[in-house]
Amino acid sequence: MRAMWSGAVSFGLVSVPVKMYAATTDHDIRFHQVHGADGGRIRYKRTCTxxxxxxxxxxxxxxxxxxDGDLIMLTEQDLESLPTATGHEIDVIEFVPADQIDPILFDKTYYLEPENKAAKPYALxxxxxxxxxxVAVVKVSLRQRETLALLRVRGKTILLQTMLWPDEVREPEFDILDADVELRPQERQMAASLVESLGADFDPTEFSDDYREAVLALIESKRTSGEVQPTPVPAAADDEGDSMTDLLTALQRSVEAARSSSGGTRRRAAAARGDGSRSASEDEQATGSRARSADEAETHKPAARKRTRKPA
Incomplete structure (x- = not known):
């Protein structure tokens, strides 16, 4: 695993240098949207409505x-004026009973690894x-945003569990729950008996994602039966096409234009040394070629992307 953050847990006068790692991963199978006729990737353009x-x-x-339907636009300069959190400390605010934390507040989980010299305070x-x-209620700065989180123990590891802010939890508005429902003693007893009959100690390894396994089996079946085709190479876009849809394509065109331009420079240097002779018409053609190369470089050069930050 690669550490995604490093800093220190601070409680009282004790500081524990740690590194943070993502504790979970997403195993969802992701598909591309492709053209059924030739397998070409489907692209989307950013157009103004x-x-x-x-x-x-x-x-x-x-x-x-x-x-009220009014639109307020925020520029990069507006966002840069907002306060951002860039600290590398996990500040413990308080220690609270674990059963007082509603799991609905839990967001993402991370492992905290102690630095070499911090094994003892980490264990403490x-x-x-x-x-x-x-559990320890803490505040930590992640991705330039201050986040509420918990420190809790799992085996020998301390976890950092980021949390939602209280106003991010929606309250249910189900009128039917306010209706009076009469439950007879026999119904309660039967339901309790059913719960007891299905009682068990939870073992997550006993469960699996049947849908994901079925999709993988289907993909493998098609692969072994020969129902595959090479990934198609995208056709070269016209000069008036969307040069920014695919960043890789835009960069490749810029490199080619730069090479064309540098090639013209070498030819001019060779002519100056007398390495070859050209007629006036050839010189005009070379000049026109260099001008076109420069125009192409300017046309296909990717626009400088501004860095934006999400508003707090």
């Missing part, structure tokens, strides 16, 4: 629509949490 024109990344800003914090059956 008002003028219908295609819009470059450099011309896109963030817009917030109010409840881990054992303290275990013996008191408490």
């Amino acid at each position: 008002v003028c219908g024109e295609e819009v470059e990344y450099a011309d896109i800003v963030k817009g917030y629509e109010t409840e 914090l881990r054992e303290s949490l275990t013996e008191t059956d408490r």
Whole structure:
């Protein structure tokens, strides 16, 4: 695993240098959208709903629509003026009983690995949490945003569990739950008996993703039966095409244009040394070729992308 963050857990006068790793991974099978006729990848263009024109990344800003229907646009300069969190400390705010935390607040989970010289304070914090059956409520800066999180123990490892802010949890509005429902004693007893009959100790290894395994089996079946085809090479786009749809294509065109331009420079140097002679018409053709190469380089050069930050 590769560490995605490094800093220190700070509680009281104790500081525990740690590295943070993602504790979970997504095993969903991801598909590309392709053209059924030839297998070509489907691309999407950024078009304006008002003028219908295609819009470059450099011309896109963030817009917030109010409840009254007004649009407020935020520029890069506006976003840069917002406060951002860049610290590398996990500050413990308080230690609370583990059963007081509603699991609905849980978001993402990370492993905390102690630095070489921090094994003892790391173990001290881990054992303290275990013996008191408490978790540490902390604040941590991730991706320039301050996040509420918990420190809890799993085996010998301290986990950092990021949490949703309280206003991000929606309250259910089901009127039917307010209706009076009469449950007879026999119904309660029968339901309790059913629960007891299906009672067990939870073991997550006993469960598997049947759908994912079926998809993998289907893919393997098609592969072994020869129902495969090579990934098609995208056709070269016209000069008026979407040069920014595929960043790799745009960069490749820029390199080719730069090579054409450098080739013209070498030919001029060779002519200056007298390495060859050309007629006036040949010189005009070479000059025209260099001009076209320069125009192509300017046309296909990717627009500088502005860095944007999400508003807090």
